[in-house]
Amino acid sequence: MVALFLLPLVLVLAVSFFSRSSFGGINLPLTLENYIRFFDPLYFKILWVSCVLAFFTTASCLVFGYPFAYIIARSPAKYRNILMLLIIIPFWTNSLIRTYAWIVLLRTEGVINTLLLKMGLIDQPLSLLYNETAVLIGLVYTMLPFMVLPLYASIEKLDRSLLEAARDLGAKPWQTFCRVTLPLTAPGILAGSLLVFIPSLGLFFIPDLMGGSKTVLIGNLIKNQFLTARDWPFGAASSIILMVLTLLFILGYILVTKDKQGKELL
Amino acid sequence: MPIAILILYSFNQSKLNAVWTGFTLDWYLKLMQNNDVLDAMRTSLLVALISTIAATMIGTLAAVGMYRYQFRGKTALDAMLYLPIVIPEIVMGISLLALFAQLQVPLGYFTLIAAHVTFSVPFVVVVVRARMAGFDRSIEEAAMDLGATPWQTFVKVTVPVIAPGILASSLLAFTLSIDDVIISFFVAGPASATLPLKIFSMVKFGVTPEINALSTLMLIVTLFLVIIAERIRMRKN
Numbered sequence: 001m002v003a004l005f006l007l008p009l010v011l012v013l014a015v016s017f018f019s020r021s022s023f024g025g026i027n028l029p030l031t032l033e034n035y036i037r038f039f040d041p042l043y044f045k046i047l048w049v050s051c052v053l054a055f056f057t058t059a060s061c062l063v064f065g066y067p068f069a070y071i072i073a074r075s076p077a078k079y080r081n082i083l084m085l086l087i088i089i090p091f092w093t094n095s096l097i098r099t100y101a102w103i104v105l106l107r108t109e110g111v112i113n114t115l116l117l118k119m120g121l122i123d124q125p126l127s128l129l130y131n132e133t134a135v136l137i138g139l140v141y142t143m144l145p146f147m148v149l150p151l152y153a154s155i156e157k158l159d160r161s162l163l164e165a166a167r168d169l170g171a172k173p174w175q176t177f178c179r180v181t182l183p184l185t186a187p188g189i190l191a192g193s194l195l196v197f198i199p200s201l202g203l204f205f206i207p208d209l210m211g212g213s214k215t216v217l218i219g220n221l222i223k224n225q226f227l228t229a230r231d232w233p234f235g236a237a238s239s240i241i242l243m244v245l246t247l248l249f250i251l252g253y254i255l256v257t258k259d260k261q262g263k264e265l266l
Numbered sequence: 267m268p269i270a271i272l273i274l275y276s277f278n279q280s281k282l283n284a285v286w287t288g289f290t291l292d293w294y295l296k297l298m299q300n301n302d303v304l305d306a307m308r309t310s311l312l313v314a315l316i317s318t319i320a321a322t323m324i325g326t327l328a329a330v331g332m333y334r335y336q337f338r339g340k341t342a343l344d345a346m347l348y349l350p351i352v353i354p355e356i357v358m359g360i361s362l363l364a365l366f367a368q369l370q371v372p373l374g375y376f377t378l379i380a381a382h383v384t385f386s387v388p389f390v391v392v393v394v395r396a397r398m399a400g401f402d403r404s405i406e407e408a409a410m411d412l413g414a415t416p417w418q419t420f421v422k423v424t425v426p427v428i429a430p431g432i433l434a435s436s437l438l439a440f441t442l443s444i445d446d447v448i449i450s451f452f453v454a455g456p457a458s459a460t461l462p463l464k465i466f467s468m469v470k471f472g473v474t475p476e477i478n479a480l481s482t483l484m485l486i487v488t489l490f491l492v493i494i495a496e497r498i499r500m501r502k503n
Contacts, residue, residue, distance in 0.1 A: 006346060008361030009353075015364055089485075092492045094445045096462050097481040100469050104478070202354035205447060209469055219356050226360050226452070236364065239357045246354055 009243075016236035034237035043221065047241070050218040053132070054200040057139040061147035061196045062189065064140070069151035069188075073158075084152075091145035099138050099206055106134055106210075130212035138206040143199065147192040154188025155181075187257060194253050198246050218242055293479040303480060306464035313375065313460060314443035317382035322436040324383070325390025330424065332391070333398045347388045358385065359452035366453065373455035381453045382446065386439035393438060397431025430498050437495040441488055 017030045038044065072083045090098060105111045106128040113125040128134060158181065166176040182189075204219030216224075218238065225235030297303060328347075332340065350358060362384065366377045405427070409419045425432070447462045454463055461484065468477050 006349075008358070008365040009349075011364045011368060012357070012361040088492065089489065092441065092445075092488050093485055094447070094462055094465070094481075094488070096447055096465050096469065097484060100465070100477060100481060103469065198352070198354060202356035202448065204356060205451075205466060209466075219354075222356055222360060223451075226363065232364070235360065239354075239360055243353055243357045246352070246357075250352055 012236045013240055015232055016240050018233045020231050020233050034234045035241070037234060038237055038241055043238070046216055046221050047218050049215075050201055051245075053136065053139070053217065054197050056136055057143055057200045058147075058193045058196045060136070060140045061144050062193065065144055065147035065151055065192065066189075069148045069155055072148075073152050073155040087145050087148050087152075090141070091149070095142045095203070096205060098142055099209055102134070102138055102141060103129060103209065106137075129210060130214065132211065132215055135207050135211040135215050135217075138210045139200050139203065142203065142206065143196040146195040146199070150191040150195065151185065151188045154185045154191075158184055190253060190257060194249060198249065201242060201246070293475045294483075297476050297479045297483075300476065303461075303464060303476075306459050306461045309375070309378075309458050310444055310461040313378050313382060313458075314440050317379045317386060317443050318436050318440040320379070321383045321386035321390050321439045322432060325387045325435060325439075326394050326428070326432050328387070329391045329394035329398060330420075330428075333395065333401070347391055350385050350388050351392075355385075355448040359449040362449065363452040373453060374458045375455075377453045377455070378450060378458055378460070381449050382443045385446070385449060386442050389438055389442060390435040393435035394428060394431045397428045401427060434495045434498045437491050437498075441491050441495075444484075445488065 016034055017032070019031050019033065038047075068087075072080055072087075075083060103110070107113075108125045108127065108129070110128070112128065113122075116122045117125065162180055162184070163176055166180045167173075171179070201217075202219045204217065204223045207215045207217045207220055222235050222238050222242065225231045225238060229235075332344070359381075362377070362381045363373075366373060366380075371377055401424075406419055406423055409423045410416070414422065445462065446460075447466065450460050450463055451466070454460060459467075461480075465477060465480065468474070468480075
């Protein structure tokens, strides 16, 4: 089994140093060309845009997810299960289906446009799909459960008496939140952000389906290099770069939390 | 909720599916006559079934072994187990593709199953291990003292105790396999497209209410499995 985990990765690392042969295979000589090529502004920009989009996805998930997780964790037990189910259903729904559901809503003849037209608010259908906002919506909707679940776990653990103590000592609600709640739930925030950020970098099908061909992210780049351009060495180099980036984030996470149980969250 | 709208529109008559024109089950009928979809459904079920059985067996043995024995390289193995959980799926997909290409294994059922087993095993190990954490080792020792062979002890004492964990993890492996898009995308052959891959191409090449119907069905199956898994998990507490 170990071989099945590690061998392929080693192989990709090896492929990334080869040259591309004219038949789409791999060739000697060994070269660093593929890595150098990645730092061409064209490709580097793709990585940059991917990171920016993943960052916005993470931030939006946090903004939407935090209040939601807070409400669930603080609601009476009998409602809590129902609210949890609202998170679990999307969590276990195939991500393609969730993406498709948004396409049904957003496309030109979609539900939102039809409703707005009927209500006379607009004369022409808005183009809601096939832009970066649509990709962002798709990513946020797909990744939200990964943010809410760790947040919920850490908010639930929060000792309520600490909040009362803060209030007794004269803290305003906002101060209590910033200086007590937020620091104490930081592990959940960090874990959730990591769980959202990393997969959002690699989800090629959401940009494919919701961004049209306009939005090319690192996931799409890797996919295209392997399946369309048949340039395996360059595709391999791109994925090694993506993986190193990912491992750096995880390393950062472990260093920041200094929490040896941190991996249990994954 | 977008999903609710999706379910609602799977019963809509209109082909353009934005306007509600009446209730119908036509799309479900059409779906049942769509051979491509049925083929993909069969592929998905077959792959999920075989890879679940394999992943559950390998994962359970690994979890039990890692719980019971200390050996060299255990920490490394431990870290490696988490690798497939933390690295981006797309990297795993292309690395498996590279491996199969290098070994000249043609893409198809075999590569699909091997890949699904690979990404399911770590999840099985994690779930079974969580169950092992509360395991009272003295009952194993008691069985041995009473003259049971190690194998008898394993089958009659260890397995029944961790059975809920095994069952929950196998259901998890099954849903992971049924739902996987990214890794399957790279390792499936032309003749072995799974249901999510079929949905991907259907969505890409046009929108028909058949997908709504298909999605609704998949949603029901997944939810059903998850509820069973949750029930089993709850019972242990």
